[in-house]
Amino acid sequence: MDILTDPGLICFNEEAAGIFSDNGADVQPIIALAPPGWKVRIPARLVNSALESAPKTVTLGARNPDNALFMDGDEPRVYFISGSECNIWLEPSFEKFVSKQDSTREIRVPSFHTRRGTVNDLCNSARVFEQLDTVDGIIRNVNIQDDDITADNKDVNKYFACLNNSTKHVMAGLTKGDQLDNVINMAEIIAGGETALRKNPIISFITCLVKSPLQFVDDTTATYLKIARRGMPVVVSSSPQAGTTAPPSEAGILAQINAEVLAGITLGQLVNPGTPVLYGTVPVRARMDTLGDSYGAVETSQYNVDCSQLARYYHLPNYSTAGVSDAKIPSHQSAVERIFSDILVTLSGPQYLHCAFGLLDCNSTFSLLQAVIDDAHFRMLRWFLQQPEITDEDIEKATGHIRAVSETPQKLYIKYVRKLLRSGGISPLYPFEGADMADDAFCLAHQRTEELLTQPVNHIDNEVTDRLYNEIPGLLHRLKGYKGEI
Amino acid sequence: MNKEELIALLKENVIQGRKTRNDEGIDEDLTGPGVLELTQTALDANISPKEIISDGLTAGMEIVGEKFNTKEYFVPDMLASAEAVSDAMDILKPLLEKSDLSKKGLFAIATVKGDIHDIGKNIVSILLKGAGYEVVDLGIDVPTDDVVEYVRTKKPDYLGLSALLTTTMLVMGDVVEALKAAGLRDSVKVLVGGAAVSEEFSQKIGADAYCLDGFDAVRVLDGYQS
Numbered sequence: 001m002d003i004l005t006d007p008g009l010i011c012f013n014e015e016a017a018g019i020f021s022d023n024g025a026d027v028q029p030i031i032a033l034a035p036p037g038w039k040v041r042i043p044a045r046l047v048n049s050a051l052e053s054a055p056k057t058v059t060l061g062a063r064n065p066d067n068a069l070f071m072d073g074d075e076p077r078v079y080f081i082s083g084s085e086c087n088i089w090l091e092p093s094f095e096k097f098v099s100k101q102d103s104t105r106e107i108r109v110p111s112f113h114t115r116r117g118t119v120n121d122l123c124n125s126a127r128v129f130e131q132l133d134t135v136d137g138i139i140r141n142v143n144i145q146d147d148d149i150t151a152d153n154k155d156v157n158k159y160f161a162c163l164n165n166s167t168k169h170v171m172a173g174l175t176k177g178d179q180l181d182n183v184i185n186m187a188e189i190i191a192g193g194e195t196a197l198r199k200n201p202i203i204s205f206i207t208c209l210v211k212s213p214l215q216f217v218d219d220t221t222a223t224y225l226k227i228a229r230r231g232m233p234v235v236v237s238s239s240p241q242a243g244t245t246a247p248p249s250e251a252g253i254l255a256q257i258n259a260e261v262l263a264g265i266t267l268g269q270l271v272n273p274g275t276p277v278l279y280g281t282v283p284v285r286a287r288m289d290t291l292g293d294s295y296g297a298v299e300t301s302q303y304n305v306d307c308s309q310l311a312r313y314y315h316l317p318n319y320s321t322a323g324v325s326d327a328k329i330p331s332h333q334s335a336v337e338r339i340f341s342d343i344l345v346t347l348s349g350p351q352y353l354h355c356a357f358g359l360l361d362c363n364s365t366f367s368l369l370q371a372v373i374d375d376a377h378f379r380m381l382r383w384f385l386q387q388p389e390i391t392d393e394d395i396e397k398a399t400g401h402i403r404a405v406s407e408t409p410q411k412l413y414i415k416y417v418r419k420l421l422r423s424g425g426i427s428p429l430y431p432f433e434g435a436d437m438a439d440d441a442f443c444l445a446h447q448r449t450e451e452l453l454t455q456p457v458n459h460i461d462n463e464v465t466d467r468l469y470n471e472i473p474g475l476l477h478r479l480k481g482y483k484g485e486i
Numbered sequence: 487m488n489k490e491e492l493i494a495l496l497k498e499n500v501i502q503g504r505k506t507r508n509d510e511g512i513d514e515d516l517t518g519p520g521v522l523e524l525t526q527t528a529l530d531a532n533i534s535p536k537e538i539i540s541d542g543l544t545a546g547m548e549i550v551g552e553k554f555n556t557k558e559y560f561v562p563d564m565l566a567s568a569e570a571v572s573d574a575m576d577i578l579k580p581l582l583e584k585s586d587l588s589k590k591g592l593f594a595i596a597t598v599k600g601d602i603h604d605i606g607k608n609i610v611s612i613l614l615k616g617a618g619y620e621v622v623d624l625g626i627d628v629p630t631d632d633v634v635e636y637v638r639t640k641k642p643d644y645l646g647l648s649a650l651l652t653t654t655m656l657v658m659g660d661v662v663e664a665l666k667a668a669g670l671r672d673s674v675k676v677l678v679g680g681a682a683v684s685e686e687f688s689q690k691i692g693a694d695a696y697c698l699d700g701f702d703a704v705r706v707l708d709g710y711q712s
Binding site: 409410411412414417419421422 | 503512560562563565569609611612623
């Protein structure tokens with residue numbers, strides 16, 4: 001809290017500086033800065049007041065209301081979410097290799113090729129996310145870079161690509177703040193009106209309004225103020241990097257990220273008390289070879305565990321990060337790094353765990369193949385998260401089995417397993433296990449991905465779609481008739 | 487219930503792995519008598535043991551095998567069915583000796599001296615019995631002399647030796663040598679298995695076959711039949 005007054009934050013958004021000033025913060029222009037900025041010192045009373053008005057429970061709705069996400073800042077129930085926005089799409093191809101020593105020995109090994117992400121990639125991702133059981137919600141995972149995508153039509157198309165190909169919650173950041181009204185209008189049409197959207201917010205927003213260290217960014221802060229005034233759910237996210245934009249110590253980066261997130265939350269609650277907000281944390285450690293983000297670093301997981309505890313201290317739902325690898329392709333390294341962070345961070349109990357599917361190369365590359373493999377891993381993790389239930393009836397039944405088996409010559413409990421097998425009481429085999437000595441995980445996961453892409457899609461119905469195309473400017477017509485309609 | 491309906495119900499209970507009326511199958515709607523009760527009912531209705539075995543027990547086990555191969559069934563399902571058939575065969579055994587059915591052979595199995603692990607041995611016993619072999623379980627930690635004596639007096643067609651430990655698996659070689667010394671080696675097929683055992687080890691000690699698991703044991707013995 002001390003950091004918010006000393007040194008305070010630099011604010012590059014005039015309106016935000018004015019809001020802070022009007023509410024009693026110490027705001028002073030910084031003459032030497034270009035563009036103009038203000039030093040903002042936020043007193044603890046403003047922060048405490050914001051923490052009181054910020055909802056402790058946040059609901060993120062969905063086209064299919066059964067997919068809505070209910071988050072309670074005091075309840076460590078974890079949802080697994082895709083995202084973040086990658087520039088690069090990783091495409092696998094499988095070649096057959098024959099042993100020079102033994103021509104009867106063949107293996108299929110994936111090769112990976114990178115290219116710029118497209119809106120069709122985003123559609124395909126949403127279709128697969130819809131089918132993957134452990135994907136609880138969607139953050140747009142691909143930066144759409146088609147020739148017909150412009151700064152003005154990018155936001156409506158990225159939301160529409162996700163909403164039209166999945167019935168799960170859709171979250172994204174806005175490229176241009178002035179597109180907010182178009183995006184919200186689109187969501188209102190799909191949800192059934194303004195009131196319906198308020199009850200079932202099928203979309204939400206990510207804002208990184210505070211750039212580390214401690215600087216309110218002009219355009220994102222302006223966008224955030226608009227979102228807060230509309231009362232839409234929003235993530236106040238900060239992504240400091242230990243060693244470059246944040247202190248290299250654990251205590252240092254935590255103190256800074258906490259100050260940055262609290263400052264953002266305070267601003268939102270000042271303009272619209274009660275704005276549903278997620279305490280958004282993407283702390284990372286710098287790679288010492290490139291000074292890029294190292295999501296695979298052990299410290300990155302540790303920071304995220306710490307942040308989920310900080311969010312719980314404030315009783316706010318936490319938007320957290322795990323599952324990203326520094327590896328460029330699906331590999332041993334990617335498996336180790338992502339599963340390490342997935343398990344560790346999940347067990348700390350953040351409510352909204354993003355970046356969890358398919359992310360590689362320090363969060364710059366997305367692989368659908370990796371996402372399908374990640375789903376298998378989250379099934380294992382989710383199994384572990386089930387609350388154990390032991391009833392008196394269970395104890396009686398188990399002791400009955402023990403007594404019965406002790407009287408048999410074979411001393412085996414095998415027959416009691418069968419009912420559990422059929423009722424889902426036994427965890428399944430790893431779905432991509434190879435036959436015999438073969439490592440077929442990538443081949444089998446690729447087959448599964450292809451199967452998922454052939455599944456029918458529950459698109460937005462035709463009447464609503466027609467209305468969207470009539471009322472929302474910039475929607476690409478090629479997305480309307482996307483293949484796989486039912 | 488006529489004869490065909492009774493045999494069909496017996497077959498279905500084999501498929502469901504319901505040994506007695508108290509057992510749960512896969513289909514929760516299937517209740518009433520299980521394989522043992524239905525086998526007795528069939529005998530009481532003067533259905534021949536041959537028909538009970540071929541049209542009920544064996545036919546049911548064939549379906550179970552198919553379901554296992556297609557991964558619809560798991561090992562516990564296979565074992566439940568095999569155990570049911572195995573116990574039904576105990577009911578039919580006195581009658582089989584009076585009939586013209588040829589037996590598949592007597593299989594004796596033991597966990598060798600120094601080793602008390604018996605899960606694998608028990609599973610092998612259940613599966614072989616379910617596959618129609620007469621199975622005698624000599625137990626765990628069985629002294630080599632006792633094994634040799636059993637072979638001398640009971641003349642089994644097959645002898646299964648089980649061991650989990652790298653230390654106790656060496657006893658299998660002792661058994662083979664003792665059988666040779668007693669002049670009994672050629673009278674019995676010796677099969678070895680267990681976590682520590684391998685094909686290479688099997689050949690090294692002069693066993694007739696190595697069985698990876700219970701299903702492999704059935705395949706190996708059925709191979710000798712042909």
